[in-house]
Amino acid sequence: xxxxxxPTSMDCAEGRAANLPCNHSTISGNxxxxxxxxxxxQGPQYIIHGLKNNETNEMASLIITEDRKSSTxxxxxxxxxxxxxxxxxxxxxxxxxxxxxxxSLLVTP
Amino acid sequence: DxxxxxxxxxxxxxEGQNVTLSCEQNLNHDAMYWYRQDPGQGLRLIYYSQxxxxxxxxxxxxxxxxxxxxxESFPLTxxxxxxxxxxxxxxxxxxxxxxxxxxxxxxxxxxSIL
Numbered sequence: 001x002x003x004x005x006x007p008t009s010m011d012c013a014e015g016r017a018a019n020l021p022c023n024h025s026t027i028s029g030n031x032x033x034x035x036x037x038x039x040x041x042q043g044p045q046y047i048i049h050g051l052k053n054n055e056t057n058e059m060a061s062l063i064i065t066e067d068r069k070s071s072t073x074x075x076x077x078x079x080x081x082x083x084x085x086x087x088x089x090x091x092x093x094x095x096x097x098x099x100x101x102x103x104s105l106l107v108t109p
Numbered sequence: 110d111x112x113x114x115x116x117x118x119x120x121x122x123x124e125g126q127n128v129t130l131s132c133e134q135n136l137n138h139d140a141m142y143w144y145r146q147d148p149g150q151g152l153r154l155i156y157y158s159q160x161x162x163x164x165x166x167x168x169x170x171x172x173x174x175x176x177x178x179x180x181e182s183f184p185l186t187x188x189x190x191x192x193x194x195x196x197x198x199x200x201x202x203x204x205x206x207x208x209x210x211x212x213x214x215x216x217x218x219x220x221s222i223l
Contacts, residue, residue, distance in 0.1 A: 032209070041217075043113075043214030044152070044212075045214070046212065049209075094212075095157055096154050098154075099144070099151035099152035
């Protein structure tokens with residue numbers, strides 16, 4: 001599976017959009033981009049995934065560049081409860097997911 | 110409510126002792142997984158199982174063993190061969206065709222050495 005690169009940490013003001021970037025320049029054509037988040041001391045929570053089209057659900061939007069070498073997770077109106085570590089994962093199988101260190105997002109009042 | 114139940118929440122192991130962590134799911138999922146998380150680190154895959162009576166090693170399987178005798182259960186044994194077992198252990202499951210199905214996680218078990 002391709003490797004991903006994410007910033008170590010980010011801040012966002014409550015009520016504003018949080019845009020979390022992810023680089024996956026070696027992604028293959030059959031690999032999906034998955035986003036999970038982990039609130040402290042809990043199990044990770046699935047957010048969204050996509051192949052090449054942009055995706056939106058009740059939690060977030062996923063924007064994948066046309067060349068698929070990078071993506072951005074957008075939380076449209078961040079709340080304090082969105083403070084968590086966000087993992088960007090690339091995988092073809094969906095089985096052996098490689099959770100790196102992720103981005104630690106701090107939403108501030 | 111459907112979900113994944115891990116027990117116990119906290120577990121202490123003496124040196125040289127094997128311990129078994131429980132993971133049960135009532136989501137009717139075919140695939141199940143075990144991950145290990147060390148402080149400040151991401152998750153690392155220990156074992157996964159795509160179907161009953163079958164399982165594959167992940168990146169850090171040494172010192173661990175699993176069984177999958179029932180669809181809803183995937184216990185993990187931390188053996189005495191695992192020299193640094195102190196960690197947060199997470200179990201997950203997903204539907205068949207994992208490439209397009211999210212993994213659902215339990216709340217984890219924290220294992221410590223006495």
